[in-house]
Structure formats: C-alpha cells, structure tokens
Amino acid sequence: MSAPAQRLIVDVDTGIDDSLALLYLLASPEAEILGIASTAGNVPVEQVAANNLNWLGLCRAPDIEVALGARVPLDCPLRTTEDTHGPQGIGYAVLPDSGRSVSGRDATTMWVELVREHPGEVTGLVTGPLTNLALAIRAEPELPRLLHRLVVMGGAYNHPGNTTPTTEWNVSVDPEAAKEVFDAFSGLPEGRRPILCGLDITETIEMTPDHVRRLAEAAGSVPAEVISPEDAPHIRSRTSNPVIRHLSDAIRFYMDFHRSHNQGFIAHMHDPFAAAVALNPDLARTRPATVDVELHGTLTRGTTVADWVGHWNREPNADIAVSTDPATFFDDLIDRVGRYAKSIG
Template sequence: MSDTHKLIVDVDTGIDDSLALLYLLASPEAEILGIASTAGNVPVEQVAANNLNWLALCGAPDIEVALGAREPLVIPLRTTEETHGPQGIGHAVLPDSGRKRSVRTATDLWVDLVREYPGQLTGLVTGPLTNLALAIRREPDLPSLLKRLVVMGGSFNYPGNTTPTAEWNVSVDPHAAKEVFDAFSVVPAHRRPIICGLNVTESIEMFPEHVRRLAEAAGSTPEEIISPDDGPDVRSSASNSVIRHMSDAIRFYMEFHREYDQGFLAHMHDPFAAAVALDPSLATLKPATVDVETESPLLIGTTVADWVGHWKREPNADIAVSTDPAEFFDRLVHRVGNYARVVG
C-alpha cells in the first residue's frame, strides 16, 4: 500500500467517475500522470471540463487532461444525462477552472506515457474503452508496456444495466472493448487486466449515511443529510466546498436509482475500480477468457466469460467476483473525508 502507483486514468466523468478521481487524489500512493477524457456519460468536451473543474476545486496540481474520442469506433454515440445530469455531475455546478486542456490527444497521452514508463504504469478505465483501443492501434505493444490495466465494465453471470445483458461502458463501444480484450491476450498471468463488472460493483451501494460520514470526516457543517423526502430543488449547504459539490452530485444519482426502483442509493462502480487499481486485494479475482458480442442486435455489448476453457483460449482477464463493501466505504470515507478537510 505504501508503494507509489503511476496512473493514467481514462474517464467519461460522470458522477461516480468524479468520486473515483477524488479517491485517487486523496490517496497518497496514487500519482496521476494524465487523465484521458472520452465520450460516454456526456459528450467528451463536457467530460474534459468536468475533469479540469474537479482538479481546480480540489487545488490539485496541473495534471494533464487530454481530449479523447468524440464517438465510438463503429456505432453512434449514446450519452446518459438522465443518469448523471445535463453536465454529468448531477445537481452540482462546479466553478469554471480556467485550466486548459492538453495539446495532446488522449491517444497520444496513452502511447507517450506507456513508452515513457514501460512496465511502470497502471491504466484505469472507468468509461468506454474507445481511447485505449485507438492507442493500441497506434502502439500494438501497449498491453505489454503497461504494468496493469483495471477496467470498470461488463457484467458476468449477472444482468446488464443498459440492456438485459449489457453494461453501460461496454455497450457504448462494444467494438473497442472487444479490441482491448483481444489485445491483452498476450500479457502474462500476473499482468492480466482486472475487470470490475456489475456483478461486483452493484454491491457497492452508497446510502445517505455514507455521505453524512464523509462530511463528518471533512469537518463540514452543518450535518450533511440527504433525505428521500427532500424536494427537487434542495441543495447542500455544506461549509466544505468539496463536500457540498460532491453531495449535490450524489443526491442526483440517488434520485435516479430510486426512479428506477433500485432504492434511494447510488451504485459507486468507478470509485471501487479506482480502489482496486491501488490495491487489487480489495477484490477476489477469478481468471477467465473474456470476449464481447458485437454482431447480434439482441446481445450487442454483452461480455461473455469462459471460466472453464470451452474456447481453448488462455484467460485474458481477472474478473472481480466478490469484495467487502464495508471495507471499501471505510477507505473511501477516511481518504476522501480527510482530503476534503484539507483542501475544501
């Protein structure tokens, strides 16, 4: 846990992507070398703006934020403002950072960083895999140059959240996901990608009590209470600016989950993947050969795992199959709460 992890983070920010960034910023062992923005939850220009604005709000260093793919490789882009709000950050309205995007593209960022830090860089992707697929086309040795890849995506022996069988990130660009999983078939077992799918991430259920604990850890006042009885115009009055904006974002996410009969909660898919990128022992992993359906109109975007070797192909991924959500939230509250106390 004390070793430094050099990271490239590829996101479609996004409410839970936002909290994943905060988790990494709050983790002393995380060194973010670059942030690649991709279209997904919202269009890519808004994703990049969200990244820059979160960095500025936290007083973070000028981490390079690169603009990535505007469209998936083959199919048209779908965004999900109904899930994440018109700007991708729920009810939150972040101050304009005034910071500038990188002159490099996200593809250039991926390729340049893996070449600069061969065998040292961990890639974390919490959005569609478009940027990474394009980078691999540019640098076919990228999977071997990367220390490890962690992906939030897919769903294994578990329903989808976008179609009956497909998870959002993969369904946005299934062709990119297939290219990436195929490309990583060459890496040795100890460097296989770690895949955090819905089968685990939907157990990471954030409730209002978690937000209250975060605010308490940050020393924010008054007590931060998100209530299902609040009206649609209620906003946080937290004294801590990080907590205030984070709470307004999460409130929207909880309202969305309730609207779709999942309860007044929020699935924190991406912060969990960020935590696993820093400490894989947080999840129980099981090797499998993963492929993605790209042709069937009924099943497009479905991730299929061969656990027992039916395809006679070596495993190309380690799939997270279980975790301890309470342990994850203890880490989240401690790290992000204390970080917000200092910067907010």
C-alpha cells in the same frame, strides 16, 4: 521507507461515480496521476474534460494533464446518459470554472507516450468506454505489455445488464473498442492480465445517505449533511466544505436516479471501487476467464461473455473481480476523501 508512488493514467467519461473515483485517487498519497484521458460516454467529451478540469480546480490539485479523447465510438453512434448523470454529468452540482485548459496532445497520444516513457510502471484505469485505449493500442500494439496493470470498470458476467438486459453501460457504448482491448491482452501471464470490475461486483457497492453523512463528518463539514428522497430537485447542499457540498449535490442526483428505477435511494459506486482496486488489487477476489464481446446479436450486442472453464480452448485474457467487502471499501473511501476534503477546507 515509504513505497514508491503508483503511476496512473485515468481514462474517464466523468460522470458522477467517475467524479468520486477521481477524488479518491487525488486523496490517495500513493497515487501519482500522470494524465487524465477524457472520452465521450456519460456526456460528450468536451463536457467530460470540463468536469475533470473543474474537479481538479475545486480541489486545488496540481496541474495534472487532461487530454481530450474520442468524441464518438469506433463504429457506432454515440449515446450519452444525462438522465443518469445530469445535464453536465455531475448531477445537481454546478462546479466553478477552473480556468484550466486541456492538453495540447490528444488522449491517444498521451496514452502511448506516457507508457513508452515509463515502461512497466504505469497502471491504466478505465472507468468509461474503452475507445481511447483501443485507439492507443492501434497506435502502439505493444501497449498491453508496456503497462504494469490495467483495471477496467466494465461488463456484466454472471449478472443482468444495466443498459440492456445483458449489457453494461461502458461496454455497450463502444463494443468494438472493448473487444479490441480484451483481444489485445490475450497471452499475457497471470498478474499481467486486466482486472475487470463488472456489475457483478460493482452493484454490491451501494452508497447510502449515511455514507454521505459520514463523509461530511470526516471532512469536518457543518452542519451535518443529511440527504433524503424527500429533497426537491432544486434543493442544494449548504454544508460548509466546498468539495463535500458539490459531491453531495452530485450523489443525490444519482440516488434519485436509482430510486426512480426501483433500486432504492442508493447509488452504485462502480468507478470508485475500480479506482481502489487499481491501487490495491487485493481488495477484490478475482477469477481468470477468457472474455469476449458480442458484436452482432440482435438482442445481445455489447454483451460481455466470459468463458470460465475453457470451452473455447483459449487462454484467459482477464481476471474478473467476483467478491469484495463493501463495508471495508466504504470505510477506506470515507477516510481518504474526508481527510482530503478537510485539508482543502
């Protein structure tokens, strides 16, 4: 007998790597996406929702609920990052309009009502700022105990930041929300604590042009997909598979961004890795820690601070991913997304 589907609420600020995370989940037969919560982050929330709807349309996916969430953080102005993800959040890609519409309920309501409908069954995956989830916990303080599991792409623990010298993007956009969420999970036992996928591990997930080539090959897309740092910004993929074509255009923008920041012609695929961990926590080795967020430091606001050894005399409230095998992850991603794209044609 096959294992029951894993029910998911996916909360995203779609984004290039969020896009690939969404495709990974759509390609995973064990994943049942109950709803997609959109939040402002990489781009404004209306554009995030449009990206989600348009990816679903391109993939001919079922009519999954896409809800509009927070337009601004809890207590600070919104910052977006079009320089990293492109003017629409999906790099050089221009997705066809799906004609689909956003949900009649907002993301906070969706979070609360879905976990109440399926107590102990839902895995939450957050790959953007934690604003929507913080608001949902305000509305339903029992939400951390109603979830089966929470996986978050966020934070930097023993690693430099990617937004300031000490901060990771998702947490830095809304530090108050991150703190509220981490605090709300205090007191949960081992196995129920959030799994945090921070930069320490996600910056080992380096996608290269060869991964894109292999992905196109797995999809049966022709001609061979070769992306290069020599490609001019106006160049667009001509490979035959529409999912691979748009994904390649998105990823190449992300690689250009990383190269411009002296990191090589690669793309850190933070969010797809967190999506894989949501389905298979054994993919990463974790360590328990008590995590808090600095809100007031002049130079360190938004920094995630992990107490690994109990200096604060507080019980752990998170399990932090500390190691994985990137090659195994990419083999899995290429197989899943490639076969899925091939099935769409």
